[in-house]
Amino acid sequence: MKPKIFVTRKIYTEVLLELKKNCEVEIWDQEDVPVPRHILEEKIPHIDGLYCLLTENIDKKLLDEAKNLKIISNMAVGYNNIDISAATEKGILVTNTPGVLTETTADLTFALLMATARRIIEADRYLKEGHWKTWSPNLLTGQEIHGSNLGIIGLGEIGIAVAKRAKGFNMNILYYNRNRKHEVESSLGIHYADLNSLLKQSDFVCVLTPYTPETKNLIDKEQLRMMKKSAILINTARGGIVNENALYDALTSEVIWGAGLDVFEEEPVSLKNSLLALPNVVVLPHIGSASLNTRMEMARMAACNILQALNGEVPQNLINKELACT
Numbered sequence: 260m261k262p263k264i265f266v267t268r269k270i271y272t273e274v275l276l277e278l279k280k281n282c283e284v285e286i287w288d289q290e291d292v293p294v295p296r297h298i299l300e301e302k303i304p305h306i307d308g309l310y311c312l313l314t315e316n317i318d319k320k321l322l323d324e325a326k327n328l329k330i331i332s333n334m335a336v337g338y339n340n341i342d343i344s345a346a347t348e349k350g351i352l353v354t355n356t357p358g359v360l361t362e363t364t365a366d367l368t369f370a371l372l373m374a375t376a377r378r379i380i381e382a383d384r385y386l387k388e389g390h391w392k393t394w395s396p397n398l399l400t401g402q403e404i405h406g407s408n409l410g411i412i413g414l415g416e417i418g419i420a421v422a423k424r425a426k427g428f429n430m431n432i433l434y435y436n437r438n439r440k441h442e443v444e445s446s447l448g449i450h451y452a453d454l455n456s457l458l459k460q461s462d463f464v465c466v467l468t469p470y471t472p473e474t475k476n477l478i479d480k481e482q483l484r485m486m487k488k489s490a491i492l493i494n495t496a497r498g499g500i501v502n503e504n505a506l507y508d509a510l511t512s513e514v515i516w517g518a519g520l521d522v523f524e525e526e527p528v529s530l531k532n533s534l535l536a537l538p539n540v541v542v543l544p545h546i547g548s549a550s551l552n553t554r555m556e557m558a559r560m561a562a563c564n565i566l567q568a569l570n571g572e573v574p575q576n577l578i579n580k581e582l583a584c585t
């Protein structure tokens with residue numbers, strides 16, 4: 260009998276066919292509506308594998324209903340939507356899709372940095388709304404990018420890829436990370452700084468850590484107050500790492516100059532979120548990895564992980580590695 264899997268969103272046909280060759284597949288085949296919780300609860304006791312997205316909250320309560328579940332394959336590199344310790348306790352493997360989205364997310368991070376610094380979105384709107392009357396010395400002046408100081412918080416795969424882009428802009432790069440990375444420092448010519456010094460010195464602060472209990476509100480009122488008045492905060496990691504209320508206060512009282520956000524504490528972000536009304540904030544709907552190629556690669560990798568696990572192999576991108584030895 261083929262193992263049963265549940266796929267929580269419409270995915271590429273090619274990937275779905277691959278899964279169907281080896282498994283009995285059920286799918287929540289809607290493009291833009293996440294699977295309702297009650298459907299997940301209904302499916303979970305009967306499946307061997309779960310192919311899910313970051314929109315699904317795979318918590319202990321849900322996992323307590325899993326009877327045969329062997330693998331949760333998340334089509335994302337971040338996995339803060341899954342209770343890893345509850346899964347590990349139950350012997351359920353959890354996988355993610357690292358690497359394939361690194362360059363694409365770094366591209367978007369840099370695009371957001373540039374759009375915020377040079378007021379690209381505002382300028383586009385200004386012209387299309389018919390406000391452009393003449394060239395003017397102070398029209399839509401922004402912040403310098405080349406030669407400025409970039410502070411990267413979380414120098415992982417994406418952080419390093421952002422640093423490489425910044426080198427091309429002749430930026431001075433500082434980073435703060437849980438573990439110091441001496442080799443990357445010497446190969447890229449970048450410098451380690453503790454969090455406070457990074458915040459004080461940087462013209463741009465890019466947040467690129469995972470969202471964990473340690474990084475929740477890592478950037479709060481106190482940290483924002485340390486930043487330069489001309490500084491720009493870019494968050495393409497996860498919403499909860501930056502305290503949105505504190506950020507709103509900092510942006511409206513000229514504590515910092517601007518922000519570019521691809522991620523929010525609550526997603527989709529409410530149109531009532533006061534950050535959305537600020538002209539010095541550029542917002543995106545969590546599209547860091549959204550290129551056609553990358554999303555296909557992520558989907559393939561997530562499928563490969565689930566098939567490896569159901570075949571009794573250790574999946575390539577196992578997060579709870581302690582289960583590989585059991």
Ligand code: NAP
Nearest residue numbers: 337413414415416417436437438468469473495496547548
């Ligand atoms: P990664 O390679 O695992 O890098 C994460 C880095 O953060 C590591 O260097 C890690 O340090 C560091 N870190 C972890 N906890 C920390 C802490 N408490 N303080 C300081 N540094 C800490 O992950 P990645 O592929 O670069 O992705 C980073 C995050 O970006 C993901 O977790 C995900 O949430 C987010 N993301 C968002 C999008 C999007 O669409 N916007 C797309 C992809 C990823 P160590 O070296 O000590 O482990």
